[in-house]
Amino acid sequence: QADLLFLDIHLPELNGLSFLKTLKQAPKVIVSSAYSTYAVEAFEEEIADYLVKPYSYERFFKAVTRVREQLSSQQEERKKQLFLYADKTIYRTKTEDVLYLKAEVDYVKFTMVDKQVLVLDSLQNWEEKLSGLNFVRTHRSYIVNLNKVEKTSGNQIFIGDDIIPIGRTYKEKFIEALMEG
Numbered sequence: 001q002a003d004l005l006f007l008d009i010h011l012p013e014l015n016g017l018s019f020l021k022t023l024k025q026a027p028k029v030i031v032s033s034a035y036s037t038y039a040v041e042a043f044e045e046e047i048a049d050y051l052v053k054p055y056s057y058e059r060f061f062k063a064v065t066r067v068r069e070q071l072s073s074q075q076e077e078r079k080k081q082l083f084l085y086a087d088k089t090i091y092r093t094k095t096e097d098v099l100y101l102k103a104e105v106d107y108v109k110f111t112m113v114d115k116q117v118l119v120l121d122s123l124q125n126w127e128e129k130l131s132g133l134n135f136v137r138t139h140r141s142y143i144v145n146l147n148k149v150e151k152t153s154g155n156q157i158f159i160g161d162d163i164i165p166i167g168r169t170y171k172e173k174f175i176e177a178l179m180e181g
Helices: 016-022 036-044 057-079 123-129 168-180
Strands: 004-008 028-033 049-052 081-086 089-094 098-104 107-112 116-120 135-139 142-145 151-153 156-159 162-165
Touching (some): 004 057, 016 036, 028 057, 036 049, 057 081, 098 123, 123 135, 135 162, 135 168
Antiparallel strands (some): 081 089, 098 142, 107 116, 151 156, 156 162
């Protein structure tokens, strides 16, 4: 499994584009060739870039930078998705749709915009998984999506019609995260 493949058009046994067509799930590909005549065919195979030899370091760097940015944005998109396993079903949801999480004995209840899902797991585990994604622990039994907080009053957070408590030991960290976000 590779993230990026540098591929020449002229290979010893076969054409580089023919090789590319044999791959079931091709990574990002930068093709290099002394001939620009293969460029259209190469781009039809959804390559990332085409370098005509001899190419400069600046042109090479530009091609690699473009691919790195594409890979980085794909990774960011994957981070914004959660796969929740409950009742022999895997639910795919976006982190932006999650309002809050609540510990329920050995389970974690995900409350989302349109549904609730009960997952066999610990809140501590989800706190680690969601770190850096604008979720913060507010109580020993709750983690909230800071983007969904409508208001706070005293030791309470208001998200839609729900009221979530703020524990004494979590209040300072919560307020700090809320002000930064």
